[in-house]
Amino acid sequence: MSTTPAGSSTLTADRDWWRGAVIYQIYPRSYQDSNGDGIGDLKGITARLPHVASLGVDAIWISPFFTSPMKDFGYDVSNYNGVDPIFGLLSDFDDLIAEAHRLGIRVMIDLVLSHTSDQHPWFVESRSSRFNPKADWYVWSDSKPDGTPPNNWMSIFGGSAWQWDPTRLQYYMHNFLTSQPDLNLHNPDVQDALLAVERFWLERGVDGFRLDTINFYFHDKQLRDNPALAPERRNANTAPAVNPYNYQEHLYDKNQPENLEFLKRFRAVMDEYPAIAAVGEVGDSQIGLEIAGQYTSGGDKMHMCYAFEFLAPDPLTPAGVAQVLHDFAKAAPQGWACWAFSNHDVVRHVSRWSLGISDHEAHAKFLASLLMTLRGSVCIYQGEELGLTEADLAFEDLQDPYGIQFWPDFKGRDGCRTPMVWDASAVNGGFGDGKPWLPVPQEHLARAVSVQQTDQRSVLNHYRRFLAFRKQYPAFAKGEIEFRPYEAPVLGFERRFGNETILCLFNMSGEATAVDRPVEKLEVLEGHGFETHLGDDKITLPAWSGFFARVD
CATH class of the missing domain: 3.20.20.80 (Glycosidases)
Known part of the structure; x- marks a missing residue:
């Protein structure tokens, strides 16, 4: 049981609180x-x-x-x-x-x-020798015969993912800074x-x-090389485009x-x-x-x-x-x-x-x-x-x-x-x-x-x-989602939870636009801060706006 510090709390022990939080x-x-x-x-x-x-x-x-x-x-x-x-x-x-x-x-x-800092006591002990109690707590490897790193893995922060340690005469792995050695969770x-x-x-x-x-x-325990990634598949979302980390398919690191x-x-x-x-x-x-x-x-x-x-x-x-x-x-x-x-x-x-x-x-x-x-x-x-x-x-x-x-x-x-x-x-x-x-x-x-x-x-x-x-509508936090086939710049979907269905429309542009009004009966929801323009046959969406209605 948790030993939460003293003090009154308004929280309930809801194990599902995170869903839609x-x-x-x-x-x-x-x-x-x-x-x-x-x-x-x-x-x-x-x-x-x-x-x-x-x-x-x-x-x-x-x-x-x-x-x-x-x-x-x-x-x-x-x-x-x-x-x-x-x-x-x-x-x-x-x-x-x-x-x-x-x-x-x-x-x-x-x-x-x-990973930890290289100043963590675990790493200080691990790097002190090859035979101490924490010698295998980090990812260590011998070099190739020519002294180069054991494989081609790259660091997200640039360069090789391997750093030479002169005490152990081995390389240690770091996916980020050289001062952030990777823990060996195989242990x-x-x-x-x-x-x-x-x-x-x-x-x-x-x-x-x-x-x-x-x-x-x-x-990968075998420390196999990552294969090259075709240029058209390189993606700059994990690392900036200037980083060669994007040149590999990261199968093994x-x-x-x-x-x-x-x-x-x-x-x-x-x-x-x-x-x-x-x-x-x-x-x-x-x-x-x-x-x-x-x-x-x-x-x-x-x-x-x-x-x-x-x-x-x-x-x-x-x-x-x-x-x-x-x-x-x-x-x-x-x-x-x-x-x-x-x-x-x-x-x-x-x-x-x-x-x-x-x-x-x-x-x-x-x-x-x-x-x-x-x-x-x-x-x-x-x-x-x-x-x-x-x-x-x-x-x-x-x-x-x-x-x-x-x-x-x-x-x-x-x-x-x-x-x-x-x-x-x-x-x-x-x-x-x-x-x-x-x-x-x-x-x-x-x-x-x-x-x-x-x-x-x-x-x-x-x-x-x-x-x-x-928070007024559980469908937003807990509900399912189903997209409706509107044309750009409008994004439309329904959120459904229990007996409630909420239609959500967004105008993803800087110009006003209009869409056909659905055939279902709509109860327009207020309180969200966007202007609502519901006509007999059209819904008008101002620039960068949303529309919300309960569907009957």
Whole structure:
């Protein structure tokens, strides 16, 4: 049983809470700085939970706050059971959980189990010799006879996935930075250690996990070379187009079948506790939906997964949206998706999909509403509710090693990680008194919470309004989806749950359009924030708008 920190809670032990949940992602470095050191922290998150609660979301996902040398800003963990001092104390996390639960918000944390920091004590011991108790806890291999790496595997951050270690006279594998060695989950002792980490945080009262790069946990034991990928199949969604990682078909360095049994072990621990859920990030643009289907099938692995389809740069189209949902349903007939348009790793979607769009506010509201009516759960990334754009940072301001490596062809991930803007009149937009770790873009101040709070037409209040609208109708969270054959730019589908059917129409263009009124009797739904124009024979859809009606 969970030892949740003391404090009253408005949460119920609903094991199915995650199905159709709206989850708000917090990148702790950039949310709220409570002590003036320029870096957001756990106390800052706790102080801003009333804002999160005002949105009406079901849960928060907090990106890593564990002890780390911060070479990849927390995704290089050196102590899974500790809070890094820049974020505060373990007691601060306990306070955060207690306050979140009091406000009716569940807390999910980001676990990075495929790799650690090279400063983790496990790796320090592992690299000390070939014969220590943890010698096989990481992926080690002898070189080829000519001293080159054991195979052709590539790192997502550029170059070989192998780094030479002069003490062991062997290579170790790293899918990301050289300072992020990959754990060897073929070793059952490693699995047991990671399950102990899972249990540690469950005992502290967390409600679930977001599992980073979930398909990277296992590698091919034979270390076989990946085959080349035909140029026409190269896809820049997993890695930027300038990265040769896209030149391989990743058959052997990830997506291994052994992962299914480990995920079952991970799920079994969660099932010992009430109302726990996990969402896995499938880091693969080649076969992401197929993997998501495998990992969410059977009710004994992940509750839900999200892939990269809606995190891609390709513009949204009615046919494209329908195809993604169709492909997921085909790949995962028993599974459940978790959709996101933005996160801490990709260009913010209002910038990514903004080419030729003049009405930023209307576009941002439209995208929010579309995301929240698709079948599946939803992740909203901090600042998305303000319509924040991607920041254009100077090279000297960059912190992300990924962007520094590939500048200027790929500018990295800092542009979506700049601090939240709370108060347009306060220093640093209200983020904190000290110089922020990344600059606060001047153009973001006009979109601060203080500016949008009292404007009922703002993007912020549209998120609040639409989330409240969504909660009125269980079909949005739990229902099936069936697409209707409308022509572009209109996307049409029905959400069905029990005896209720809701027709959803979206005009995915900057020009007003009209469609024929369905023959069924319609009860127009209000409260979502879009204008409704229902005539005797036509439904008129203003630019970037939605229409919702109960079908009898």
